[in-house]
Amino acid sequence: MWKTRAAVVGVIAAAAFLAAAEFAALFLGGSGSPLVAVGGAVIDLAPPGAKDLMVSLFGTGDKIALFVLMIVIVGSVSGGAGVLERRRPAAGAVVFAIGGVLSLLAVTTRSGSGTLDGAPTVIGVAAAIIVLRVLTARLRRWERVADVPTRAHDGDDTSTTDRRGPAVTSAGTARRSFLVWGVTTAALAVVVGGASRLGTATMQAAVAARRAIRLPTPASAAPAVPSGASLDVTGITPVITSNDAFYRIDTALRVPSVDPAQWKLRIHGAVDREVEITWDELLALPLEEHVATMSCVSNEVGGDLIGTAKWLGHPIRELLARASPHDSADMVLSTSVDGFTAGTPLDVLQDAGTAALLAVGMNGEPLPPEHGFPVRMVVPGLYGYVSATKWVTDLEVTRFADAEGYWTPRGWSERGPVKLESRIDVPRAGATVQAGSTVAVAGVAWQPHTGVKGVQVRVDDGAWQDATLAESISADTWRQWVWRWTPTKGSHRLQVRAISADGAVQTSVERPPAPNGATGWHEVTVTAA
Ligand SMILES: Nc1nc2c(c(=O)[nH]1)N[C@H]1C(S)=C(S)[C@@H](COP(=O)(O)O)O[C@H]1N2
Numbered sequence: 001m002w003k004t005r006a007a008v009v010g011v012i013a014a015a016a017f018l019a020a021a022e023f024a025a026l027f028l029g030g031s032g033s034p035l036v037a038v039g040g041a042v043i044d045l046a047p048p049g050a051k052d053l054m055v056s057l058f059g060t061g062d063k064i065a066l067f068v069l070m071i072v073i074v075g076s077v078s079g080g081a082g083v084l085e086r087r088r089p090a091a092g093a094v095v096f097a098i099g100g101v102l103s104l105l106a107v108t109t110r111s112g113s114g115t116l117d118g119a120p121t122v123i124g125v126a127a128a129i130i131v132l133r134v135l136t137a138r139l140r141r142w143e144r145v146a147d148v149p150t151r152a153h154d155g156d157d158t159s160t161t162d163r164r165g166p167a168v169t170s171a172g173t174a175r176r177s178f179l180v181w182g183v184t185t186a187a188l189a190v191v192v193g194g195a196s197r198l199g200t201a202t203m204q205a206a207v208a209a210r211r212a213i214r215l216p217t218p219a220s221a222a223p224a225v226p227s228g229a230s231l232d233v234t235g236i237t238p239v240i241t242s243n244d245a246f247y248r249i250d251t252a253l254r255v256p257s258v259d260p261a262q263w264k265l266r267i268h269g270a271v272d273r274e275v276e277i278t279w280d281e282l283l284a285l286p287l288e289e290h291v292a293t294m295s296c297v298s299n300e301v302g303g304d305l306i307g308t309a310k311w312l313g314h315p316i317r318e319l320l321a322r323a324s325p326h327d328s329a330d331m332v333l334s335t336s337v338d339g340f341t342a343g344t345p346l347d348v349l350q351d352a353g354t355a356a357l358l359a360v361g362m363n364g365e366p367l368p369p370e371h372g373f374p375v376r377m378v379v380p381g382l383y384g385y386v387s388a389t390k391w392v393t394d395l396e397v398t399r400f401a402d403a404e405g406y407w408t409p410r411g412w413s414e415r416g417p418v419k420l421e422s423r424i425d426v427p428r429a430g431a432t433v434q435a436g437s438t439v440a441v442a443g444v445a446w447q448p449h450t451g452v453k454g455v456q457v458r459v460d461d462g463a464w465q466d467a468t469l470a471e472s473i474s475a476d477t478w479r480q481w482v483w484r485w486t487p488t489k490g491s492h493r494l495q496v497r498a499i500s501a502d503g504a505v506q507t508s509v510e511r512p513p514a515p516n517g518a519t520g521w522h523e524v525t526v527t528a529a
């Protein structure tokens with residue numbers, strides 16, 4: 001019986017290995033799973049005859065058969081490790097360490113393996129050894145205090161310490177302690193391991209689905225970005241931000257994976273008719289392309305939590321019109337699969353002049369997973385936290401008096417229109433420029449949905465000088481600007497301010513990002529030598 005129990009401990013330790021490794025692999029984008037890597041290695045290493053035999057014996061079930069075979073092998077070896085560990089502490093741990101090294105070899109020699117791919121195996125081995133030691137210690141204690149006549153028949157008791165020491169614990173307590181720890185660990189391993197494996201599988205399904213998507217051509221294409229929208233200045237922010245360079249802000253520890261085939265959006269709440277729309281239905285609707293600048297409320301003056309992309313999507317206003325919101329409503333609470341919510345003014349979403357989109361495309365591609373695949377909201381003129389819900393699945397028509405978005409109870413304003421701001425990209429703070437030469441002072445300025453009509457620069461608190469503006473794409477996008485400067489020798493302070501299309505001048509008042517966006521002039525100090 002002790003031998004069986006020790007073997008069971010070994011198997012639980014193996015389960016802990018797999019569970020911890022799968023859990024870790026989940027956070028590494030699904031790569032580094034020893035289960036997958038070892039299975040792959042076995043297939044690769046098997047002689048052709050063995051493969052043919054497997055296929056002829058099990059047909060298309062050969063993968064399942066391999067899996068069962070692996071379980072039998074891993075089960076027997078880990079059972080053996082459990083028995084070894086009970087006989088001699090650390091002996092079983094060595095078996096797991098050897099298994100870990102083999103698995104590490106399998107993981108790191110896979111094609112396309114990344115630097116962190118070994119981490120799940122290492123974490124798994126650590127978990128297995130801890131579980132093995134903890135459970136074996138409890139098993140020994142139980143064994144020590146129990147009066148076990150069958151032990152002699154096992155004939156495997158080489159340990160002398162087991163017989164010594166006063167039985168401070170009763171056999172019942174020791175037995176219970178072992179069982180509770182054993183069952184809890186086993187259950188935890190099954191739940192965590194199973195859920196992690198499932199998570200990885202859905203994530204990989206979503207990645208495959210994204211790759212297979214061909215976005216429809218828009219019914220109304222965004223006007224081509226005029227060549228005059230980009231200034232020829234080294235180091236200036238590109239007018240269109242590439243998907244890779246686009247800032248990412250969200251509360252998701254792990255990028256949610258949503259299979260578009262399963263995706264649905266529900267519009268409900270204070271509406272005459274609930275509307276539900278699937279991915280295929282959304283793609284069949286007329287899609288619009290629109291270039292818009294999106295910014296985070298947490299962006300500091302001079303910060304880079306801002307980007308401009310060409311979004312493809314269907315106007316939210318059309319879907320709201322189908323649902324027909326009640327007059328009493330003034331807010332739409334959008335919810336993501338990950339639970340994040342944003343409260344957006346209903347009138348902004350209904351406004352015919354605002355390209356508030358249920359977006360499926362970003363710069364000509366399906367949304368990248370970290371930017372909300374398959375569907376997100378984009379609302380020109382509002383900070384992301386009150387408008388740009390990624391992985392969106394639910395729109396509830398409600399009132400600001402009755403509901404609030406994720407950040408509102410956390411110290412941020414209920415409403416978040418983007419503030420008039422500007423930034424100096426070049427020269428960088430602390431740079432050295434050449435005295436007497438022409439230096440391009442350049443950057444971007446924005447107030448999405450209002451637009452920018454002027455930018456001014458001043459040096460050392462001198463008079464404001466008008467910068468040259470690049471052509472505007474639309475009122476919804478930032479504008480590049482440049483001012484040519486001939487510095488004199490010494491240290492100089494450059495400041496910038498923007499003038500909105502409405503004629504408002506960017507305020508010098510310095511405010512932090514909380515509760516509704518930073519203000520103040522961006523400045524850099526440079527040395528002319
Ligand atoms: N699901 C979800 N959507 C979200 C957020 C989030 O935390 N979760 N953050 C919002 C905030 S604060 C911003 S600024 C934008 C950022 O979008 P991006 O990561 O694509 O740049 O997403 C918004 N949408």
Ligand SMILES: [Mo]
Binds near residue numbers: 249
């Ligand atoms: Mo944000």
